[in-house]
Amino acid sequence: MKQTKSKRRPPLIIGGQTIAAGTRAEIRLKVSETYFGDDVSIHLRVIRAKKPGPAVFVTAAIHGDELNGVGVVHELLCDPDLELVRGTLVLVPVCNVLGFEANERYLPDRRDLNRSFPGSPTGSLASRIAHTLFENVVRNCDLGIDLHTAAIQRTNYPNVRGRLADPAVKRLAEAFGAELIMNGDGPEGSFRREAGAAGCPTICVETGEPWKMEPAMVQFGVRGVRNVLIDLGMMRGEVTPPPYQTRITRNRWLRAKVGGILRFHVAPGQIVRTGQDLASNFTLLGEQRNVLSSPCDGIVLGMTTLPTVKPGEPVCHIGEPAMSLKRIEKALAVSRREQPEINRARRHLATSIHQVAPTPELGTEDASAAS
Structure with a gap:
């Protein structure tokens, strides 16, 4: 170059x-x-x-x-x-x-x-x-x-x-x-x-x-x-490439519709698809109130680390990549075998989020309403 x-x-x-x-x-x-x-x-x-x-x-x-x-x-x-x-x-x-x-x-x-x-x-x-x-x-x-x-x-x-x-x-x-x-x-x-x-x-x-x-x-x-x-030629060595690299063409924060305690279903860096459950909102006594779902195919750019929310507070930041999700998934599968150290950041961030499976009793809200 x-x-x-x-x-x-x-x-x-x-x-x-x-x-x-x-x-x-x-x-x-x-x-x-x-x-x-x-x-x-x-x-x-x-x-x-x-x-x-x-x-x-x-x-x-x-x-x-x-x-x-x-x-x-x-x-x-x-x-x-x-x-x-x-x-x-x-x-x-x-x-x-x-x-x-x-x-x-x-x-x-x-x-x-x-x-x-x-x-x-x-x-x-x-x-x-x-x-x-x-x-x-x-x-x-x-x-x-x-x-x-x-x-x-x-x-x-x-x-x-x-x-x-x-x-x-x-x-x-x-x-x-x-x-x-x-x-x-x-x-x-x-x-x-x-x-x-x-x-x-x-x-x-x-x-x-x-x-x-x-x-x-x-x-x-x-x-x-x-x-x-x-x-830049300022140091000797070999560049360490990422498993894949893509631009984010659009990004948006999904915000809580109601107050309560969140149970997260995704972690930072995770691939998500349209309609996928991101987080469920519960009352203090454990009654499920609603579910936030993804309005698009994308990647989780960021999340709140505070599981308690009021209406309008940010919960999950979704980015839409220029690269197809299938290509990203294929690249990640290869990196898990060949470059395990590259995935350390993803694993670390997941430990900061209490991630649980979605509760099946309550259907996911329409994405436009949840966002």
Whole structure:
């Protein structure tokens, strides 16, 4: 595959520190101060090969409670065998340091850092942090990987998101090695959208739950970052492909129609067909009230992990793949025999969901009514 051209900008200066080719640097970017006047800083490591090549950033915890990405970057930071043959790698384990310390998704002012880019040096706390991160990391890189998890009380089956009309984003998304790829610019002010607009094509990777470093999700992320670096010629090695790879052409959340306690019939990553039971809703005393069914053939992209719901709350996220379900099932059958490690993420996520067989007494509701 044709190599991505790197921008000519020697020497590399981040946070006022010059990083020469063939060296590593630990950098702290001051983004705020405590009530005591002490510095609050984003920690990052810059690794530069002797040979020129693309500059790639990997960021995590823009939402402070999304720890799987932190685990991914931490594994890369602790890996003594991580050696670049060309280019530059910028690793940022925690972007939202204030949210991370408080185990909170947002900043202390309740603003979402992932809606605050590219930021301003004279704006709100969120805007100032975004500006510092953007100017020092994005402006110095050619490509980016931004690691996320689902929101609170939800889980996501591993997937990659990006503006696939951009060839560089498409290449990153496919090289990462996720089974599922979703097209989209991202919300206004989000890191990947604004980085792309600034000339640094960036993908968003979604894996698992917040508040956890899930081993299978971390392994998936580490493998994906390595895949990208190998594909770009920045590292030696062989790319690890997924069992299959397809775009999601449409996705939708199915929401609870009534309140109660859910009994799930599917797990993240599972193939479902039109009319298939997804979850049954029961009263506290065990009376079945209704059943949510799938309105389409698709794949379970994500689910609530909280089994109690009120009307209108999200239950199951279904994506419609471009690839036929028969082809996906055939590919998965082969991978179970030849690549058992690839299926670890699917098995892990299934353990987070209490999955039971549908109750036969109550017929499944019409899909349009259930959704």
